Amino acid sequence: MGQRLSGGRSCLNVPGRLLPQPQPPPPPVRRKLALLFAMLCVWLYMFLYSCAGSCAAAPGLLLLGSGSRAPHAPPAPAIAADGTSPRLPPFRAPPATPVAEEEEQSPEAPDSPSPISSFLGGSGSKQLPQAIIIGVKKGGTRALLEFLRVHPDVRAVGAEPHFFDRSYDKGLAWYRDLMPRTLEGQITMEKTPSYFVTREAPARISAMSRDTKLIVVVRDPVTRAISDYTQTLSKRPDIPSFESLTFKNRSAGLIDTSWSAIQIGIYAKHLEHWLRHFPLRQLLFVSGERLISDPAGELGRVQDFLGLKRIITNKHFYFNKTKGFPCLKKPEGSSKPHCLGKTKGRPHPEIAAEALRRLRDFYRPFNLKFYQMTGHDFGWD
Numbered sequence: 001m002g003q004r005l006s007g008g009r010s011c012l013n014v015p016g017r018l019l020p021q022p023q024p025p026p027p028p029v030r031r032k033l034a035l036l037f038a039m040l041c042v043w044l045y046m047f048l049y050s051c052a053g054s055c056a057a058a059p060g061l062l063l064l065g066s067g068s069r070a071p072h073a074p075p076a077p078a079i080a081a082d083g084t085s086p087r088l089p090p091f092r093a094p095p096a097t098p099v100a101e102e103e104e105q106s107p108e109a110p111d112s113p114s115p116i117s118s119f120l121g122g123s124g125s126k127q128l129p130q131a132i133i134i135g136v137k138k139g140g141t142r143a144l145l146e147f148l149r150v151h152p153d154v155r156a157v158g159a160e161p162h163f164f165d166r167s168y169d170k171g172l173a174w175y176r177d178l179m180p181r182t183l184e185g186q187i188t189m190e191k192t193p194s195y196f197v198t199r200e201a202p203a204r205i206s207a208m209s210r211d212t213k214l215i216v217v218v219r220d221p222v223t224r225a226i227s228d229y230t231q232t233l234s235k236r237p238d239i240p241s242f243e244s245l246t247f248k249n250r251s252a253g254l255i256d257t258s259w260s261a262i263q264i265g266i267y268a269k270h271l272e273h274w275l276r277h278f279p280l281r282q283l284l285f286v287s288g289e290r291l292i293s294d295p296a297g298e299l300g301r302v303q304d305f306l307g308l309k310r311i312i313t314n315k316h317f318y319f320n321k322t323k324g325f326p327c328l329k330k331p332e333g334s335s336k337p338h339c340l341g342k343t344k345g346r347p348h349p350e351i352a353a354e355a356l357r358r359l360r361d362f363y364r365p366f367n368l369k370f371y372q373m374t375g376h377d378f379g380w381d
Contacts, residue, residue, distance in 0.1 A: 124181035128172065129188045131213040131306055132205065134274075135196025136264055138227040139217040140288040143325070145191045147299055150312050150328065155180045156189040164205055165198040172208060187306055197263070197270050206277040213306060214278060218370075219288030220380040221265025221363045222356060226348050228261040234346060243355045253358045262359075268369040275373070285374050295326045 133141050148154050161167070163175045179188050195201040196216060205212055219227075229242045239245075248256040257263055264270075274283065284305040291298045296314040303310050317326045320339045327339035364381055371377045 124183045124186075126176050126179045127182055127188045128176050128208060129179065129190050129212070130209075131187055131189045131215065132195065133189070133191030133193070133215045133217065134201070134205075135193045135216050135270075136218055136224065136267070137193040137197075138224050138231065139193065139219040140286070140291045141191050141193045141217050143291060143295075144215070144217055144286060144298075144302070145189070147295060147312060147316075147328065148189065148302065150316060151303065151308060152311070153186045153308055154189060154306075155182045155186050156191070160192040160194075161190050162192050162194065164201040165192065165194050168200070168204055187308070196274075197260075199273060202274045202277040210278070212278075212282070214274070214283045215286060215302065215305070216283060217286045217288050217291065218267055218378065220378075221267070221367070222359050222380075224265050224288075225261045225359070226351060227346075228264070230346050230348050232261075233349065242349065242351055246355060246359060250355075255359065255362045265363060266366050268366050268373055271370065271373055280374070285376060287378055289378075292325055 133145060135141070145156055149156055157178055157180065161175065161178050163170070163178075167174070179190070182188050195205070205214075225246075226242065229245070232239060243250060245259050246256060246262060248254045255262060257266070284302065286298055286302060295317050296312065299312045300310055303312065316328055318329055319325075320327050323339060325339065360381070367378070367380050
């Protein structure tokens, strides 16, 4: 018995039996790996959050024409606008040229979400717009909206909703459903240039929210009228000449103010209706000419007006000499530069010098009144 115990002890002392076993990595190494993994997760979350605003809005396209309309939700009951001003006869074009009233639409400004926004599909909520580009037609509204969509804190509808002029009876719930989802700190926007000349629009927007910020892109009314006519001419080559539509009596130089292409440019008359419902400080007037010659400068004013950080600067633009317009170097969601769509920058027809002179004489007093009302000289005279 004693020998067996002694033998057992000697076996325990065999060399190598009491060598230390392998130990797990020291705790500090594991802590460092866990910290590195946590930092990676935080970085990924911040990257997705920062991209959610800019990437979700129509990636890869800067074709400055109106986009296809978003799918409509079932109509909601119409919401009455208290305090709506009396309905007055809207401006209308002569029956012979109804196409002149149409807003140009293009399928090139979609609202489709990007892969990242699809990943964050449930994030954010749909809000009524806090800012609206209300005009003017052929002034540069599409360019302004597409430039603004570069900003990560701006979410905008690609198509023109036409809610406050054509679809108001569908109700605010229907209108809200057209809007993109936004995160906290982001601004919801839309643009419909015909609002500026719609008599009911000011009261209706005010009924939605008296704090809505309004942006108006204005342009030399003579150049704007010719551009408007050029758009109509591209759709109906058989329409009368610009001079024939401009004058009721050409020999007497009497301007036909019933033609919408002429009437839209009487900015002072339309602005009077808006100032009955909104203080001047809630309207920003953007120069369509400077939006071409100095896009970063005008975008700086717009970003300040909207309370946004100045992110869109000169580095985002280059001037395309062929088209005569500024383009974005790298639009949202794209690694390639994009410029104006084919529906923009059409060559204007030749207009008689005498017709242009008389048209400028007609607009001059209205322009001067507009300068006084806005406190800004746009230099059209």
